Amino acid sequence: MTAQVTTIGFDADDTLWQNEQFFRLTQDRFARLLADYAPRDHLNERLLAAERRNVGHYGFGIKGFVLSMIETAIEVTDQKVPASVIAELLAAGQDMLRHPIHLLPHAREVVTELAARHRILLITKGDLLDQERKLAQSGLGELFDGVEIVSNKTTAIYAEIFARQGTGAAQALMVGNSLKSDVIPAIQAGAWGVYVPHGLTWELEHAEPPKDAPRYRELRDLGELPDLIAHLP
Incomplete structure (x- = not known):
């Protein structure tokens, strides 16, 4: 690790x-x-x-x-x-x-494994009540050290969250399916940004991969995340 x-x-x-x-x-x-x-x-x-x-x-x-x-x-x-x-x-x-929640492959196993060694945050945007409902139904709630439901995901918001909920963006990693919301602003805040593509992505979330950014990584699926984190330079 x-x-x-x-x-x-x-x-x-x-x-x-x-x-x-x-x-x-x-x-x-x-x-x-x-x-x-x-x-x-x-x-x-x-x-x-x-x-x-x-x-x-x-x-x-x-x-x-x-x-x-x-x-x-x-x-x-x-x-x-x-x-x-x-x-x-x-x-x-x-x-x-x-609509009931359907967890994606490896979600429970990966969050459970990483929660044993890291501070784990859920950082999501959307309707407050709907996101709270989905988190409660997911069965993952107790694994998170903090939950942040924000109106938008920006560089400033990531910097503030990782400072308040962790040890700063330099020692943080954000993983998600949206380059525009989950990856690029987290990298700009100083964190690692890990892109896990999903088959369907809303048009307003499209962005070009920041392939020249030293802290950018892309995975085929969430199951590869623990090994990636273990071998980060």
Whole structure:
């Protein structure tokens, strides 16, 4: 075990448990509901534009997604969207908020193993109540030394968390499926950033890998993390 890393931050959604697939399923439902008004590709473009506009107002998560779907439905129907469609979209959001947690492969084993030797943090963004629900259902809650549910993941936020919850960013590592939110700002704060790709990634989370950054690493899956940490220079 390297003495350099004392604190490990884990992203939650699509790093420890499935998340994006439920957004994609709901987006398919959205496209079917509005099929008489606009083709799927056009709807997806309009919805993404609405999400990009609204993320600063609503934050990340299901509630902002549902509001963006409703806004898009109003726009593409010239304000003639049936109330029944709005009701269906609200129901779809409620279904998402009730969906059971499905842990990703190796999540429990890796967090358990690393918790025995490191200070372990959960650092996630999104709806507070929804993230608390998912953490409670995951069965992983007792393994974390700290839980940080933030409105956004920035360099300043990582620096503050690793200083307050650990021994500073220089001795911290952040692992997640989003280059934009989990990896790049953590590296900019001075920590290690470990990218574990997921098959589905929200378009607004896309970024180019910082391959020239000395503290950047990429893994095929979460199961490789303990060995990586043990052999960091």
